[in-house]
Amino acid sequence: MSDNVVPAVINLDVTGPVINRHLYGHFAEHLGRCIYGGFYVGEDSEIPNEGGIRLDVVDALKALNIPNLRWPGGCFADEYHWMDGIGPKDERPAMVNTHWGNVEENNHFGTHEFMALCELLGAEPYISGNVGSGTVKEMSDWVEYLTRDGDSPMVRLRKRNGREQPWKVRFWGLGNEAWGCGGNMSAQQYAAEARRFGTYCRDHGDNKLYRIAAGANAGDYAWTETLMKQLGELGCAYRPNGFMQALSFHYYTIPGPWHDKGDATVFGTDDYYRTMVKAAYVDELITGHSNVMDCYDPGKAVGLVLDEWGTWWNVEPGTNPGFLYQQNTLRDALVASVHFDIFHRHADRLVMANIAQTVNVLQAMILTDPDTKALVLTPTYHVFEMNKGHQDAASLRVDVKDALPTRDVEGTSLTTVSVSASRKDGKVLISLSNLDADAAADVELDLRGGTVADVRSRILTAGELQAHNTPGAPETVAPRAYEQVKATNGGLRVHLPAHSFVTVEGRVG
Structure with a gap:
């Protein structure tokens, strides 16, 4: 973590x-x-x-x-x-x-x-x-x-x-x-x-x-x-x-x-x-x-x-x-x-x-x-x-308790963690991005008004920001199953490696 x-x-x-x-x-x-x-x-x-x-x-x-x-x-x-x-x-x-x-x-x-x-x-x-x-x-x-x-x-x-x-x-x-x-x-x-x-x-x-x-x-x-x-x-x-x-x-x-x-x-x-x-x-x-x-x-x-x-x-x-x-x-x-x-x-x-x-x-x-x-x-x-x-899907508001992590980019503050969520047909989908090129982040999701079961997560990332797909290597950057999403007393904790995109899906109970 x-x-x-x-x-x-x-x-x-x-x-x-x-x-x-x-x-x-x-x-x-x-x-x-x-x-x-x-x-x-x-x-x-x-x-x-x-x-x-x-x-x-x-x-x-x-x-x-x-x-x-x-x-x-x-x-x-x-x-x-x-x-x-x-x-x-x-x-x-x-x-x-x-x-x-x-x-x-x-x-x-x-x-x-x-x-x-x-x-x-x-x-x-x-x-x-x-x-x-x-x-x-x-x-x-x-x-x-x-x-x-x-x-x-x-x-x-x-x-x-x-x-x-x-x-x-x-x-x-x-x-x-x-x-x-x-x-x-x-x-x-x-x-x-x-x-x-x-x-x-x-x-x-x-x-x-x-x-x-x-x-x-x-x-x-x-x-x-x-x-x-x-x-x-x-x-x-x-x-x-x-x-x-x-x-x-x-x-x-x-x-x-x-x-x-x-x-x-x-x-x-x-x-x-x-x-x-x-x-x-x-x-x-x-x-x-x-x-x-x-x-x-x-x-x-x-x-x-x-x-x-x-x-x-x-x-x-x-x-x-x-x-x-x-x-x-x-x-x-x-x-x-x-x-x-x-x-x-x-x-x-x-x-x-x-x-x-x-x-x-x-x-x-x-x-x-x-x-x-x-x-x-x-x-x-x-x-x-x-x-x-x-x-x-119906959007779900994401409220952050503290300030999101940022990075100064030539005088402009860039927020490096981004999250959005929605609900449809009894399921929730949460999308999380870590824009930091080098540092990982963890998002502690306090899920209220219901529980989430049958969680399935995927990640899109690569060793380098420059990674891309070609006819000879078509899956250099492709989604993979992801295990670093853990249940907590109040919801889920999602680990976000540097420069990664993660989705978390689950059934709302």
């Missing part, structure tokens, strides 16, 4: 806001090898596939209970014209992906392929519409094509393309990063566009849209305030006017300057701690945007969505710089575990989050090797899998 003991109290019978399963959402953009060579290999591929969709990728993601998938971007969304991606593949026009590598795409992965992917995954589709270079009619037609039954021009077109019944598609993004690649608009300009586009994105039948306005870059709270003013009506209670149901923001963990973000696998302890400080900053950002929203919407009718988050490093040497391919280490896994603890604490306002991105891009769940065709599960993947029991 360590000298660093953290006493914490969890009241098992006092539940808080439900942790929306969509906080564990994903993001797939036409970027590098995320779609082509990742999700989609084509029907003629020797890799097992269904309609060109790579089945081992599907199986791996299904094991995460993936709740939603955002597509087609990202910046790509505001140059994508969906009509180019339907109909016979040999008749679809090619396009140039000007944002990511300036490569030509054949549009073989389009609307029907994406919807087939979501059906295979059991995930809800989240479609980002083209506000930047598209038209209101184009997006309105897309909604009709996907979700309307009966008889209309778009319904007839869908049926000619092989789909009789409409799909359910709730989540629609009204553009992406309108302050930048989505049009370089001011907040006022974008608010007007969002009102216009949101008006003509119609509910068809029982498919009720959940429109997500393109929100702020990191800490641009003025952008959030403008949207809250323009897209709702003030009064005795804030009344969203129907143009949107949520607004988003984006934040990436980047410890270095934009032109040199740092290496994914070659880094020192100082780099590691700077990364953890940047990761923890998302708590301040969510708090800031929530506070602005609370001024106008104290009843929390409008949701907050973090639909792009994750680490962003320099690309791997020898790869196309526009493809954003990077390795994924234990450091990335701890960035994810800390993010989820923070998300759980903000479950009253934060309703969705999407890791960027699912396959072969940025902080990916899965890496596919183009030479060996191997599939590698990253350390970040394992955090999602270990934490999946939090989806749609």
Whole structure:
């Protein structure tokens, strides 16, 4: 046991806001090898596939209970014209992906392929519409094509393309990063566009849209305030006017300057701690945007969505710089575990989050090797899998009796032990992270309002922070059964080795 003991109290019978399963959402953009060579290999591929969709990728993601998938971007969304991606593949026009590598795409992965992917995954589709270079009619037609039954021009077109019944598609993004690649608009300009586009994105039948306005870059709270003013009506209670149901923001963990973000696998302890400080900053950002929203919407009718988050490093040497391919280490896994603890604490306002991105891009769940065709599960993947029991569970407040251990990082105080907990279906799941690179810690859990039996624990760690998985060593960083969780008179004592993530599950009695 360590000298660093953290006493914490969890009241098992006092539940808080439900942790929306969509906080564990994903993001797939036409970027590098995320779609082509990742999700989609084509029907003629020797890799097992269904309609060109790579089945081992599907199986791996299904094991995460993936709740939603955002597509087609990202910046790509505001140059994508969906009509180019339907109909016979040999008749679809090619396009140039000007944002990511300036490569030509054949549009073989389009609307029907994406919807087939979501059906295979059991995930809800989240479609980002083209506000930047598209038209209101184009997006309105897309909604009709996907979700309307009966008889209309778009319904007839869908049926000619092989789909009789409409799909359910709730989540629609009204553009992406309108302050930048989505049009370089001011907040006022974008608010007007969002009102216009949101008006003509119609509910068809029982498919009720959940429109997500393109929100702020990191800490641009003025952008959030403008949207809250323009897209709702003030009064005795804030009344969203129907143009949107949520607004988003984006934040990436980047410890270095934009032109040199740092290496994914070659880094020192100082780099590691700077990364953890940047990761923890998302708590301040969510708090800031929530506070602005609370001024106008104290009843929390409008949701907050973090639909792009994750680490962003320099690309791997020898790869196309526009493809954003990077390795994924234990450091990335701890960035994810800390993010989820923070998300759980903000479950009253934060309703969705999407890791960027699912396959072969940025902080990916899965890496596919183009030479060996191997599939590698990253350390970040394992955090999602270990934490999946939090989806749609009631959050449990974690109260710490004394101050949590901290470390000074260039003048910023970094809390090095992080804990969150939830309860669902008679079971409790507790997630614990120790961010200290060198020192172990013990968490003494005083569990009140019930008992916990049939305890099962797992740990994710490695000998080095830089440890990562490759086709030749796919389980260098993988979860393992863990025995250093001991029953006490009041609950449990959990030993946390340095740089580790631990989950504890049990039946509540």
